[in-house]
Amino acid sequence: MQILKKSVRLRFEPEFVLELEPSPHHPLTTPRYHYITISRYHHMINHMTINEIQDEIIDEFSFFGDWMEKYEYIIDLGKQLPLIEEQYKDEEHLIKGCQSQVWLQADQNGDQVVFTADSDAVITKGIIALLIRVLSGHSANAIADADLYFINKIGLKEHLSPTRSNGLLSMVKQMKMYGLALQAK
Amino acid sequence: MIKVPIAVDMEKVRADFPLLNREMNGKPIVFLDSAASSQKPQAVIDQLDAYYKQQNANVHRGVYQLSQEATTAFEKGRELAKSFINAGSLKEVIFVRGTTEGINLVASSFGRKFLQAGDEVLISAMEHHSNIVPWQMICEERGAKLKVIPINEAGELLMDEFDQLLTEKVKIVAVTHVSNTLGTINPVKEIIDKAHQKGVPVLIDGAQAIPHMKVDVQELDADFYTFSGHKMFGPTGIGVLYGKEEWLEQMPPYHGGGEMIETVTFEKTTYNELPHKFEAGTPDISGVIALGTAIQYMQTIGHEAIQEHEHELLQYATEQLKQIEGIRIIGTAEQKASVVSFLAEGIHPYDLGTILDKLGIAVRTGHHCTQPLMDWYGIPGTVRASLAFYNNKEDIDKLIEGVKRAIKMLG
Ligand SMILES: Cc1ncc(COP(=O)(O)O)c(C=O)c1O
Numbered sequence: 386m387q388i389l390k391k392s393v394r395l396r397f398e399p400e401f402v403l404e405l406e407p408s409p410h411h412p413l414t415t416p417r418y419h420y421i422t423i424s425r426y427h428h429m430i431n432h433m434t435i436n437e438i439q440d441e442i443i444d445e446f447s448f449f450g451d452w453m454e455k456y457e458y459i460i461d462l463g464k465q466l467p468l469i470e471e472q473y474k475d476e477e478h479l480i481k482g483c484q485s486q487v488w489l490q491a492d493q494n495g496d497q498v499v500f501t502a503d504s505d506a507v508i509t510k511g512i513i514a515l516l517i518r519v520l521s522g523h524s525a526n527a528i529a530d531a532d533l534y535f536i537n538k539i540g541l542k543e544h545l546s547p548t549r550s551n552g553l554l555s556m557v558k559q560m561k562m563y564g565l566a567l568q569a570k
Numbered sequence: 571m572i573k574v575p576i577a578v579d580m581e582k583v584r585a586d587f588p589l590l591n592r593e594m595n596g597k598p599i600v601f602l603d604s605a606a607s608s609q610k611p612q613a614v615i616d617q618l619d620a621y622y623k624q625q626n627a628n629v630h631r632g633v634y635q636l637s638q639e640a641t642t643a644f645e646k647g648r649e650l651a652k653s654f655i656n657a658g659s660l661k662e663v664i665f666v667r668g669t670t671e672g673i674n675l676v677a678s679s680f681g682r683k684f685l686q687a688g689d690e691v692l693i694s695a696m697e698h699h700s701n702i703v704p705w706q707m708i709c710e711e712r713g714a715k716l717k718v719i720p721i722n723e724a725g726e727l728l729m730d731e732f733d734q735l736l737t738e739k740v741k742i743v744a745v746t747h748v749s750n751t752l753g754t755i756n757p758v759k760e761i762i763d764k765a766h767q768k769g770v771p772v773l774i775d776g777a778q779a780i781p782h783m784k785v786d787v788q789e790l791d792a793d794f795y796t797f798s799g800h801k802m803f804g805p806t807g808i809g810v811l812y813g814k815e816e817w818l819e820q821m822p823p824y825h826g827g828g829e830m831i832e833t834v835t836f837e838k839t840t841y842n843e844l845p846h847k848f849e850a851g852t853p854d855i856s857g858v859i860a861l862g863t864a865i866q867y868m869q870t871i872g873h874e875a876i877q878e879h880e881h882e883l884l885q886y887a888t889e890q891l892k893q894i895e896g897i898r899i900i901g902t903a904e905q906k907a908s909v910v911s912f913l914a915e916g917i918h919p920y921d922l923g924t925i926l927d928k929l930g931i932a933v934r935t936g937h938h939c940t941q942p943l944m945d946w947y948g949i950p951g952t953v954r955a956s957l958a959f960y961n962n963k964e965d966i967d968k969l970i971e972g973v974k975r976a977i978k979m980l981g
Contacts, residue, residue, distance in 0.1 A: 452595075452928050453979070460921075460980060484936045484951070485920040505950065506918035507980060544924075550936075551920060 435527055438519045439535035446539040455540070456508070463511030469503040480559060482552030485509045489556050491563045497522050498563055502556065509551050512536075512544050516553075520560055528564030533557065578875040584960045586611040586867075597930025600968045605750050605778060605909055605956030606934055607800045610864075614804060617863040621856045629855055630829060630846075640855060647858035648845075650865045651810050655795065656786040661844035662818065664811040665853055669777040670700040672796030672811035673744070675848060676773055677704035679821040680742060687713030690739040694719040694727055694756070695946055696749045699939040701775045705744060719745070721946070725752035725901040732761065736768060743772045747779035751938040751954065752901025753884075753909030755779070762791050771817060777801055781958065782880060782907045784873040787812050799857060803958075804864035808857030811848075818844050825850035876959045880908050883957050883966060890970045896977065900952045911938075911952035914973065917980045919951045925976035926953075931969055 433441070449455040469478075473490040480487040485506035492499045500521040504510040519535065520528050536545055545554050584590060587609045592599055601609060627637040629644045645660075652663045666672045685691070691705045695718050702716075709716050717740070719732045727745075736743070743765045748755050762772045771793035779785060780797040787795045792812070799808040813821075823830055823841055827850035832840040841847045868876070887910050891897050896915035914922055923935030936951040937944045944951055955969055 456925065456928065457979060484923075485918060486950075506920040508921045508924050 435519055435523055435531045439533070439538075442515060442519070442535050443538045452540075459511035459515075459541075460507055461511070462514040463504075463507035463509070465514070468510070468514060468517065469501040473501070474503060480552045480555045482555065483550035485551045487513065487552035487556045489559055491560070493567065494522075496524050498525055498528055498567060500560060500563075504552065506551065509544070509553060512541060512553060513556070516557065516560070525564045525567035529561055529568050531561070531564075578871055580875075580879050580959060580962065583871060584962065586613070587960050588612060588615070590960060594930045594932065595928050600929075600931040600965045600972075602955040602957065602961065602965060602969060603932045603934050604781070604958035604961075605801070605954065607806070608781060608803050608958050609960065610803055610805070611867050613867050614860050614863050617860040618805060618856050621859050625859075626856075628852055643859050644853070644855050647862035650862040654865045654869075655780075655810070655812055656788050657812050658788055659815060661815050662812055664813065664818075664845045664848045665858055666796070666809045666811045667807055667854070668798035668800065668809035669698075669775060669796050670704075670798075672794075672809055673701055673773065673775065674704045675811060675824045676742075676794050676796075676813070676821075677708045677744075679824045679848075680771075680817070681705075681708030681712055681714075683821055684741050685709070685712040685714045688739065689714040689741045690717050690737070691715070692717045692719065692732075692735055692740045692743045694745045695721045696725065696727075696752060696754065696940060696943050697744075697746055698750055698775065698777070699941070701744055701746060702942070714741070715739075718942075721943075724903050725749065725754045726903045727754075727756055727761075729757065729760065733764065736764060736770065738768065740765075740768070740770050743770055744775070745772070746775040746777070747785075748782070748907050748909075749901065749940075749943075750778045750909065750956075751911055751940045751943055751952065752903065753906040753911070754901060754903040755783075755905040755907050757905075758792070759790055762793075766791065771814075778907070778909070783877060793817055799861040799864065802864055803867060804861040805854075805857045808854045808861050810861075815844065818848070823847050823850070827851045829853070871959065879959050880957050880961075883961055883963065884908055884910060886963060887955060887957070887966045887969065890966060891973070894970070894974060894977070896981075897973070900947060900949070908957040909954060910956075911954045913949060913952055914977050914981075917977065919953045921980050922953050922973070922976050925979055926969075926972045929968075929972040929975065931972045933969070 446455065449458065469488055469490055474488045478488045478490050480489060485504055487502060487504045487509065489500065489502045500517050502513045502517060504513055519533065520531060536542055543549060544551065545557065547554055589609045590599065590601060625640050625643055627640040629641040631637065648660055648663050652660055657663050666675060685708060691709055691714060693701060693705060693716065705716055717735050719735060720728050722728060743761060745756055745758065745761060747758050758774050765772045773794035774792045776785060776795050776797040781802040793814050795812040797810055800806040830842050830847050830850040832842050884906065888899060891899060891910065891912055898913045900911040900913060913919065919935040923933055926933055934954045938954060
């Protein structure tokens with residue numbers, strides 16, 4: 386019910402209507418304009434909860450036969466388009482790790498927080514893509530309280546250990562800090 | 571030159587290191603990170619065990635037999651360290667936590683006594699952070715300046731520049747014997763001789779030299795020489811600072827506390843004599859004793875055998891790596907020991923290291939605590955394979971195969 390109410394607010398922004406593919410999660414019986422608006426909005430805010438997305442990723446990863454397939458997938462994710470706009474790859478957005486570097490940018494969109502990020506190492510970047518898929522587009526509350534169990538479940542825990550020093554752990558902390566800061570507002 | 575046949579069977583030596591039997595990520599481990607910390611032979615592990623089971627008591631303070639025994643074993647460790655580096659006297663062998671503490675001790679104590687505003691400390695462009703930061707700290711405190719001997723592309727010190735930098739303002743020179751990132755063996759004897767001509771003392775960071783070559787501090791005429799036990803097959807937490815008596819006598823104590831005092835009143839304390847003046851508090855007793863065992867262990871293998879074996883492996887690894895397309899070796903000095911750093915074109919060291927890890931190959935990636943050096947090369951870091959005498963040709967073959975596979979995945 387709440388979602389519907391919010392969707393009304395967004396319906397009038399034209400780019401939402403134009404860009405979108407119908408979402409399979411919604412019945413086709415819904416009036417078209419309404420339907421598109423809802424699906425776009427859902428896409429924006431993540432129509433799934435943080436935990437639902439985590440479970441979805443865990444499910445996807447369960448199909449990989451061995452570590453090679455898993456890493457090839459992560460490397461692929463990492464090689465895709467830059468996740469952050471070039472202008473944000475500066476000192477201000479840099480999270481320094483000993484091993485690799487990470488850039489993080491947070492935007493507020495209504496009561497959702499939208500993250501973009503990047504790294505100089507492709508494996509780090511691939512994992513960033515997963516973290517963003519899970520955390521971006523949720524409320525500050527949800528981000529601040531998120532328990533990122535999927536990392537452990539898909540066998541990538543080592544990449545978020547403090548000794549790894551690749552910037553990822555600091556990035557997650559930073560994401561949650563944004564959540565906390567916005568929550569406090 | 572006639573090649574002396576080496577009597578030591580290195581495969582047997584390898585079997586002395588129990589850790590090398592384990593697996594990493596489900597594969598037999600290929601350990602190529604000995605420059606960070608070496609593995610320990612069974613003899614050292616047994617010694618630690620035996621100490622805590624049979625000998626444990628504080629040293630230098632008990633009248634009872636057990637404490638006497640511990641003290642004797644502890645001081646025997648000092649004798650072994652002395653003969654290992656051919657120090658002139660036991661007073662010149664100070665136990666510290668490791669290289670880092672050895673350098674901090676000298677920087678702080680020598681610096682407080684001898685550094686004035688406007689003076690200079692001369693280090694090199696390839697120093698480990700632990701031979702940079704302590705000097706920066708004391709320079710800041712004393713108003714002195716840090717100067718840096720530059721290097722060439724191969725990773726060799728520019729000795730002409732060194733001559734220019736060695737002015738009367740320089741109060742101490744501190745350089746590494748072997749670079750942990752590049753493997754370069756520096757001409758430390760020449761550096762020491764030149765500095766001494768101007769009356770300037772020299773500290774040598776021996777962390778990466780001691781595990782691989784014979785070091786004779788008197789022959790080098792080094793004023794200070796420091797190294798870590800854990801990189802030379804001994805335990806963590808113990809290291810040695812060698813210092814010439816004439817300097818150590820003049821320098822103020824570093825830490826205050828028990829052991830380092832002669833008499834204490836609230837008005838005035840007089841200090842114990844060398845080496846105890848620099849060993850405040852209960853020392854790492856088991857560490858010293860087991861370090862002695864590591865020294866004995868290295869001596870039974872012999873420096874010649876160690877050097878020959880490692881040289882061969884380094885040569886082999888370098889040649890094999892060069893044959894892989896897109897590999898760039900960082901550090902191509904004439905004189906090198908046991909370290910090969912490299913980059914694969916277009917691939918971040920972290921990514922390469924991660925894939926190698928999955929293949930059971932332990933290498934180090936990153937800046938290796940030599941950030942200024944990486945900045946000089948304009949690279950974020952390297953992948954570093956570092957050797958010890960327990961490595962073999964098979965380890966190198968697995969590394970090469972792993973690098974090829976990683977490049978295929980990442981490239
Ligand atoms: C050249 C060099 N100097 C100093 C150190 C510091 O040694 P430690 O951490 O044992 O004090 C190291 C260790 O990495 C080194 O390689």
